[in-house]
Amino acid sequence: MQKVVFITGISSGFGKCTAELLVQKGYVVYGTSRKEVEFDSRINVLKADITDVDSVKAAVETVIQKEGRIDVLINNAGMGISGPIETALTDDIRLQMRTNFMGAVNVIQAVLPAMRKQQSGTIINISSIGGLMGLPFQGFYAASKFAIEGMSESLRMELKPFHIKVVVIRPGDFTTSFTSNRKIDGNLNENNPYEPQFRKSLSIIEADEKGGMKPEFFARELARIIEKKNPCSSYIISTAEQKLAVVLKRILPDALFASILGSHYGIK
Numbered sequence: 001m002q003k004v005v006f007i008t009g010i011s012s013g014f015g016k017c018t019a020e021l022l023v024q025k026g027y028v029v030y031g032t033s034r035k036e037v038e039f040d041s042r043i044n045v046l047k048a049d050i051t052d053v054d055s056v057k058a059a060v061e062t063v064i065q066k067e068g069r070i071d072v073l074i075n076n077a078g079m080g081i082s083g084p085i086e087t088a089l090t091d092d093i094r095l096q097m098r099t100n101f102m103g104a105v106n107v108i109q110a111v112l113p114a115m116r117k118q119q120s121g122t123i124i125n126i127s128s129i130g131g132l133m134g135l136p137f138q139g140f141y142a143a144s145k146f147a148i149e150g151m152s153e154s155l156r157m158e159l160k161p162f163h164i165k166v167v168v169i170r171p172g173d174f175t176t177s178f179t180s181n182r183k184i185d186g187n188l189n190e191n192n193p194y195e196p197q198f199r200k201s202l203s204i205i206e207a208d209e210k211g212g213m214k215p216e217f218f219a220r221e222l223a224r225i226i227e228k229k230n231p232c233s234s235y236i237i238s239t240a241e242q243k244l245a246v247v248l249k250r251i252l253p254d255a256l257f258a259s260i261l262g263s264h265y266g267i268k
Helices: 013-024 053-067 090-118 139-162 195-210 215-227 240-251 254-264
Strands: 004-007 028-033 044-047 072-075 121-126 164-171 234-237
Touching (some): 004 013, 004 053, 028 053, 044 053, 053 090, 121 215, 139 164, 164 215, 234 240
Parallel strands (some): 004 072
């Protein structure tokens, strides 16, 4: 029986590459997008906004009506807002959390009744290395991913009696449209006391992203995880250097690690 995969945010980047690869591998793929996109005709595109509960429910119901099940949920849709925490606009903070965290919650809540009924399924939540360590001027993005991490730990225990697995994926830097689509704090201008340091750090952040790995690599790694009978609870998909940073975060004193990380982003 072909597995049915439901992916959010397939218009570009990880979502697009993953959807294209999985359909080539014989999966039945449904993907959400807020805008009209053209894909391989084998990919079922559903227009939906993960921040809209009714929109999400309608998309999930469409899949259940057509396929009768959802075997794998990939919570991929998300966005980033950068800027100083002190001067961040409340609307921007809400947008960041509503999209990255509550968007994932909306989809999980819509999918779980079907997975519980079938007594099986895998939920894959896309977090970030930024969900393991706070990065300068990425405070609320990091907060949204830290929230994904904590929620996933709780969810994993709650769903064990229903034989539903929860896997967290933590990507490092990749070359995707995430960089060009990043929203900048609306309060940033020449009078903002953080502006010079922000621009310096942002240039380093964007250089790391633009020099990162290709999303096709991410898709291949994610496909391997989906194919595992008993996947681990979490995976880091990144360069060896970024994996080392995660290890150092665990073993070094907090002050020393913060100094090393801050130095990388040009903060003295």
